[in-house]
Amino acid sequence: MAKFTRKAIVQTFLQILKTTPLDKITVKDICESCEVNRNTFYYYFKDIYDVLEALFDEEARMVLDEVKEGGTFYEAYARSSALLINNREAIMHLYASENGKVLRQYLDVVAAELVRRFVLEKASGYDLEETDINFITAFYSNGIVGSTIKWIEKGMKRYDRDIIRRIADSFEATIYDMIECCMR
Template sequence: MVQQYTKEMIREVFINMLNERPLDKITVKDIAKACNINRNTFYYHYTDIYALLSEIFQTELQRVIGEYNDTLSWEESFLLATKFALENQKAIYHIYNSMQREQLENYIYNVSGNVMIRYVEKVNDGISASLGDKKLIAFFYQCALTEMILHWIASGMKGDPNNIIRRIGQLFDGNIRLSLKRSADLNDIWQKSDMRFFSY
């Protein structure tokens, strides 16, 4: 119980610091002092600051997986999934401009993928698109969302991503279902032509 409390305190202090200054300006000594613990206590839980950052991203990803609600649209699901990034924009910007950018990119990519794969599966209910096409559709949106968010971060996080995501949802409304239906139709055509081939 005490160890869990200490880890949560370290995490909270670290995120608060990231919202105030660049990652390379934060030391273990700074975190330990703010938490009123010694550095050995920090190292008991984490090998270094980068391990702490990695755990934060893993924890947030698990939260996204655990909180997914299949009654939501993909836009609502994505905004819920990126809640951590939206609430800690300065911290995310500082990570993006550090040597740990790859961890951030992987986090956004994995969050986007988790949301889209689940949403595509939900929409596919009763359509019977092929497994390969479902993966392809989810992958397409995963890449698009990831690049869009990374571009937003790189441009200084100007504008409200909530509005952008919702607008994309309005512009592309129904496209995922339509793509899945096309997959099912193409499969039917292929199977029929394949049967004709083997009937000779």
């Protein structure tokens, strides 16, 4: 029951965030919508920002757990983008808020972990040092996060499947060249 209540609070927060800027959401709004009392809210979370961090922590954990070994980079990237695509309004409200850095942290963590998994897979059999793996991971994950932030800044226009495909194709088309560059 406790897990259900915690999850209900997080999901209610996300639904409210779709229509209300982050800085305007109150604990009272969440409690009324979720039909829990304030004590219950504060049992699980210390404030609104704690709920926000829990949302991204849980989503990052789910994304990273769901990415199957042997899957394609496109599949992994598309899955990791689902939170953004399925919650455009909430993401726009969050990005515009003073605490938009939590979104950036989520993107950084998920992109770096996903890219690292695929870099390690593609680099199997090559004699790369850890610094090379880190460089390649940073190169691609920073490019992905930067492209994603620009897409959000431009209002998250509905070309998301195209940008996901292009980024995934770019990774696949260049990863071995990056590995070869590090081998020199």
